[in-house]
Amino acid sequence: MKSRNILIIAAIFIVAIVGVGACSAGLFDFLGGNNSSNSNLTGQEVNLAAAASLKNVYDEKLIPMFEQKYPGVKVTPTYASSGDLQSQIENGLEADVFMSAANKQMNALANKSLINNDTNVQFLENKVVLIVPKDSSANISSFDDLKKVNGTIAIGDPASVPAGQYGKEVLTNLGIWNATESKMSLGTSVTAVLNQVAEGSADCGIVYATDAKSNDKVKVVCEAPEGSLKTPVIYPVAELKNPKHPEAAKAFMEFLKTKEAKDVFVEYGFTIHEK
Template sequence: MVSKKIIAIVVVIAVLAVGVGVWANGSASTDDSLNGQEVNLAAAASLKNVFDEKLIPMFEEKYPGVKVTPTYASSGDLQKQIENGLDADVFMSAGNKQMNKLVNESLIDNSTNIQFLENKVVLIVPKDSDLNISSFEDLKNVDGNIAMGDPSSVPAGQYGKEVLTNLGVWDSVESKLSLGTDVTAVLNQVAQGSAECGIVYSTDAKSNDDVKVVCEAPDDALKTPVIYPVAELKNSEHQDATQKFMEFLKSKEAKDVFVEYGFTIHE
């Protein structure tokens, strides 16, 4: 018969093994002070897939007591929502214009504001399209709708307008534009065939098998790279969890996921 002493030793060894396994894998935090906290994330629509599919589940596994609640929209819409009192702890924009506006209004903790990711502007068509275009300049010959984000509020639209203007074709395509409220809407127009072609980010094109990339915007057609800044809101009510989330985004494991989804880490 197995003695109680031997049983006790086996139990202790098992507990220690589990503890070492958790420590080695880094799968969960034991910081109980974070339990019950949440992080309200306001992020550009082009970030939805990477956050929903990978990064939020990874963070919540690492910190089981913390819940991340995302709000996705165009960066311009998110800027306005934050100005109007949206409960947000972290803002990740697809352009500096919107972030800088909030900084100037003292809504952002500018000490946390970093230039984080880069993206590319691309021209897409439905996957089965036989449209004969190979460059942004060819858009002047398109008869149907050209989908693009609204330049007044959508960074992808602002970049798209800059590309078309610098390439000298804006005036000839403006009347053909079908303006979307965010890049997801533009992507769907092209994927569903309601637009002949569209202008989105390369990461958006990569996320949808119903579209194909015609070309990438020439580097000299944009004054600055497509930058995604990220920062904490100044009046965050969940500062401990928010700081952990920001640390997580800057970790190698999170950066590797962004790269997997087609982003470039801005150095």
């Protein structure tokens, strides 16, 4: 009888230990220490095609954060102008997630059934600003002053660069595009425009507020005047059709929508588009 009681007590003790262990593991998972769904993604890859203006926020913060949250998952980014990325995707670029600096490129891919429309989100907003080199002595304080610039005005190529398309729209609506077009140096991306101004090879340039914030060699003269930009600077993001690793792509999209990721975008000067 005594030995039977000992066996019963021992059995209860073992059950208690297993229960505590399970609870502890569950708590550990809840706190993010070991998410079984995360580990199931090990060995997968997310091929990200993102507008050039997103390079800093992704490379410096968001990609490392995601890869820490999902150990064993690798994010491989491709950065270029949104128009260039659109062309690359149409020509077979292996991409799982596309984040454009304008709806034009996203819509073009959607019209060719290359986007999973159910995942298309109007995600971020940006501002269009006029910049000059930090040590510039040029008398430029507004977009209207561009009419009297004798040197070079850097702008993204409106044919393929959303920042250039927005810049042209601002100048056209202000009635000064025709007076400034001959002074334009067309960049292949907004980053190229930023670099031209930072290096002093252009007297001024039109970029996004986030780009200006990322480079201490330039200073912002002004934002695009109210009413000069009819098209909001929206950054949509979506999964491509038939991603190579759909689970990893879905996890990446869900990560972007978390508060921690949104806070990083805001830190880098973006505004979260809540509509």
